[in-house]
Amino acid sequence: MRVDGLLRKLDETLVPPLGRLLDRLRRPTGHTGLVTAVALASATAVMVTAVWVAERPKETPTDTEVVRVGVPDGESVPTYLAESRRELDALSAKASGDGPPYALVMFSAYLAPDRLPTVLGGAPVAEVFTRVPLPGMQTQIARMPVHQVPDDVVAGMLLFAERKEREAHDYQERAAEVTGTRDEERLRPVYETAAQVAIAEATAYRTHCSCVYAAVLRAGAPDLKRLAARPGVRAVDPAPEVRALDRAVFLPPLPEPHPAADPAGAGPTPTARPPEPTPSAAPPEPGPPSPEPGAPTGEPATAAPTEAAPTVSPEPG
Template sequence: MQRLLRHLDQVVVPRLARGFARAAGGGLRLRLLTGIAVVGVIGALLGAVWATRRPVAPSADSAAMETVRVGVVQGQSVPLYARQARSELTGLLKRPTASPVETYALVSLRAYLAPERLTPVLGGVSVVEVYARVPLSGAVTQSVRIPAFTIPADVVAGMAQVARKRAGDADDLRRVAAKLQTTDATEVDLRQGYLGDSTVAAAEAEAYRAGCACVYAAVVRATPAALDQIAARPEVRAVDPAPEVRRLDRAVFLPPLPEQLGQAPAGATATATATPPASPSAEPTGSAGPPPSPEPTTTPSDGPETPAESPSAISASQAP
């Protein structure tokens, strides 16, 4: 804009003035021609300002960078969410298409399942990742997101990795607690908190190491007809199709926990990500996006995050 104004001021206006001075034969004609030139320059300036301030329509690339949330949100009724997901899937089934179009979907389970029980439930679709959590009575545990292209093998491998991390967390927490040996009331309480957290971390490590019944959701990619078959299986609570998801690294999936029967709670546990499996096919069949992002996400939970994590604990962050 500044370059355009400078060009008009330094080049266009002087040339117009010289031309009018040569062509004008009298004072009246000179004033008339000068006035016309000034009006023309002002019109050009107004046009340039309008062009620079005109709103630009968002491009497809900018729309693709928006984060998409799929699942339940804080305060939402979980049964209502399941009915809405069913309605959306029914709508996809009714759409006339020349050929079946695959879409991502969030599959929520009615109960926690072990890795070997996932095959009959998720068979027939491309699995992208699963969500797992150790349901310990009286303790708040973390949810983990495990990339899994082959089940149950990738789920078992991911659980083994999470088990090693949680075992390391338990050792770190015990070492921190051992350094607090004073009789100060605050430090005594802090020490007990560290010891309690280390006990929970150790229990999680043992459960994942044994291939526990901990999986409660999965992200899959399939045609609406295949998703409808998954939704009809008794182990499945809801299948939430997400045709708006184009890139997995720009999506946040929030599956409900099996024990959440009413509204989704306000608290959210941290979700860590296991290292993606070394599979020859890093992308499920028919997928249009990249492999799952290794960045942490968040999922709903029934309580706050497990406190007092050590520096080596599983990394976590709130969803955008």
């Protein structure tokens, strides 16, 4: 309620009783001055308190919800890309109090790390999404935090290659240990296929493959619009609603044409999936959430690429 409306309501509710009180106070008593002072002080306190409550700014609740940026479930990729372009065109050039907005940048093809500076035009990158595009195989998506491009991307690929080599070794051991019933024997080719895929992924990452298909960065509206027009950029989806990367989930579409959103992977899904192998050497522990560009951190930016989606590698159950 605004102050003027509140004062009108106070007039209607407080003035008549106060008038009657003052009329009684006209009668001579020994305590007229004291009672008058107390009454006026009480009325003043009520009005001041009411005005303070009316004008006190509302507290904004802390938003702890995770923000999703990317292809919504069930929406086609062309529809999502068209909507992203409309949002980018409508993005105001005026900077908000939180600084330039985050944005999801999608590439028209898989890129090698050394091509990123050219395509992105030197824009500061917070993280990239990678996947080894093996025909007919569903490979794993990795979300890699970065500070320096391309050096941190290369370092992240090498760490992921080591993880895939351990994974391949574990699947090979599982395949060799399969004995028993016919149902158990059916797991052998699945283990062998999973090992082959992991080896192929490790080999690709060690050669700094053309595997990067999206990036997350932070820039002003004019820079984002110029970036969207650069060769090799498929689309730019501005995400001003993202306040921190650790409270955001990005789902960029893959460069391959898809009739519907399927950012989790490409290619046929295996019909049989054995249990997840027990690693012979534990993979690197996930590091802290992806830092904002330029933010100081005590750990290397590429210390722990995050596995963002399942591969042909089997999952539990």
